[in-house]
Every structure is written in C-alpha cells, then in structure tokens.
Amino acid sequence: MIVVGELINSSRKAIAAAIEDKDAAAIQKVAKDQFAAGAHYIDVNAGIFVGKESEYLNWLVKTVQEVVDAPCCIDSPDPKCVEQALKIHRGTAMVNSISLERERYYSLLPVIAGTDLKVVALCMSDDGMPETTEARLKIADKLINNLTKQNIPLDNIYVDALVQPVATSDSFGIEFLDAIQVITANYPGVHTICGLSNISYGLPNRKFMNQMFAVMGIAKGLDGLIINPLDKAMMAGIVTAETLAGRDNFCCNYLEAYRQGGFSW
Numbered sequence: 256m257i258v259v260g261e262l263i264n265s266s267r268k269a270i271a272a273a274i275e276d277k278d279a280a281a282i283q284k285v286a287k288d289q290f291a292a293g294a295h296y297i298d299v300n301a302g303i304f305v306g307k308e309s310e311y312l313n314w315l316v317k318t319v320q321e322v323v324d325a326p327c328c329i330d331s332p333d334p335k336c337v338e339q340a341l342k343i344h345r346g347t348a349m350v351n352s353i354s355l356e357r358e359r360y361y362s363l364l365p366v367i368a369g370t371d372l373k374v375v376a377l378c379m380s381d382d383g384m385p386e387t388t389e390a391r392l393k394i395a396d397k398l399i400n401n402l403t404k405q406n407i408p409l410d411n412i413y414v415d416a417l418v419q420p421v422a423t424s425d426s427f428g429i430e431f432l433d434a435i436q437v438i439t440a441n442y443p444g445v446h447t448i449c450g451l452s453n454i455s456y457g458l459p460n461r462k463f464m465n466q467m468f469a470v471m472g473i474a475k476g477l478d479g480l481i482i483n484p485l486d487k488a489m490m491a492g493i494v495t496a497e498t499l500a501g502r503d504n505f506c507c508n509y510l511e512a513y514r515q516g517g518f519s520w
Contacts, residue, residue: 260289439476448479
C-alpha cells in the first residue's frame with residue numbers, strides 16, 4: 256500500500272497560515288509526523304494562493320525535503336507550478352494529477368511524458384464527474400492507454416477512480432469500489448489510488464466511515480491512499496486489510512505493526 260500523507264494542504268487553515276508566514280518549523284513538524292507514521296509520499300498543496308502558488312509550492316517542496324527523506328506528491332493542476340516544483344524536487348515525485356479534461360490534459364502531458372514520475376490519473380473529463388463503474392472505466396481506459404503511449408510505464412500510473420459522497424447517492428460507494436476491481440483486473444500492473452474522505456461528506460462520524468471504506472477498497476484491489484497517516488485506526492485497518500487480502504507474506508507487516516504498537520489506538 257502506498258500512503259500519501261495529505262495534511263500539508265493549503266485548504267487547511269493552520270497550514271495556509273504556516274505557508275503564508277513561511278513557518279518552516281510548523282510545516283516540517285507535520286511532514287516529519289506523517290513520515291514517521293508511515294507515509295511514503297508527502298503531499299504538498301498551495302492551491303488557494305492564486306498568483307503565488309508556484310512560489311509557495313516550491314518553498315513547500317524545499318522545506319519538506321530538508322527534514323524528510325521521502326518524495327513529495329506535487330498537488331496542483333497548474334502545469335507551470337508542477338514544472339517549477341519538479342526542478343527543485345529530489346528523487347522521483349508523484350504528480351497529482353492529470354485528467355481527461357482537455358485543457359488540463361494537454362497542458363500537463365508535456366511535463367510528465369517520457370519521465371519516471373509517478374502520475375495520478377484522475378477519472379474526470381469535460382463531461383463532468385463519472386457516476387457509474389462504466390463511466391469511470393471508459394475514462395481510465397483512455398488515460399492508461401494515452402499515458403503508456405507517452406512512455407509512462409504502467410507501474411507509474413495511479414488511477415484515481417474519483418470518490419463521491421454516498422450521502423448524495425447510495426450507489427456512489429459501490430460504483431467506485433466496483434471500478435477499482437475492474438481496473439485492477441483489466442490492467443495488470445497499473446495502480447489505483449484515491450483521496451477517500453469525500454465518501455463521508457455530510458455525514459456524522461466521518462472518520463469511522465472513511466476507515467471502513469479504505470478497508471473495503473483494499474479488498475477490491477486498491478493499493479494507494481491519500482489520507483491522514485496520523486489516524487492510527489486508519490493505518491491499523493490498512494495493515495490488517497492488506498494481510499487479509501493476501502498482500503502480506505507470512506503476515507510480516509501485520510506482526511511488525513503489532514510489535515511497534517500500531518494497534519494501540
């Protein structure tokens with residue numbers, strides 16, 4: 256399971272304030288905490304700062320990588336911001352994200368084509384948000400085939416099948432989960448990922464629903480999550496679900512998590 260720590264996002268008030276003040280200590284603490292909790296990538300997002308996004312995104316990449324030996328997930332739809340951030344990034348970054356929205360696709364493609372970058376391929380098009388498994392699969396198919404034609408290996412593609420609130424439609428949860436299963440079966444070697452918190456939007460006890468949805472996703476083949484890794488119950492659920500899904504040889508990860516106190520929430 257690839258875990259992307261989601262907490263350094265300018266949509267969060269405390270993070271926005273730290274970015275604006277260039278409070279490196281505050282940002283670095285969040286980065287170190289997420290890495291220590293098991294994040295493989297640290298998401299960096301400065302999207303609310305129109306006109307200054309590139310400056311702040313570059314600062315975030317530099318600030319995070321000063322203290323954490325992990326790559327960043329560069330979270331911006333603006334190809335110029337992504338391109339500039341990649342110039343100062345150390346190691347192989349993840350880019351979040353490309354979609355089939357025409358402007359976004361054609362502007363970001365030259366930045367990622369033929370590179371070793373990890374790429375989040377978001378199931379979104381100019382037709383809007385897909386609501387069914389079939390609609391998601393249609394977009395995923397085009398994205399995967401187009402990206403591989405641009406010399407991006409399947410192993411570097413992380414399809415985000417787009418989570419939508421189950422409070423809006425009782426089919427949204429199962430349609431997403433079925434899409435993960437079909438994509439995983441039809442494209443061996445490709446990865447799947449999502450930011451799953453939208454599933455619980457508008458409902459009480461959101462953390463619990465998110466935790467359950469992550470477990471259900473793993474059972475369907477989901478192998479990447481953009482989450483809060485400081486949520487111990489979430490991380491314990493991920494380790495356990497992967498073990499039960501046959502993705503943990505001899506239960507080594509489960510036993511190691513137990514020895515490290517990973518089930519003490």
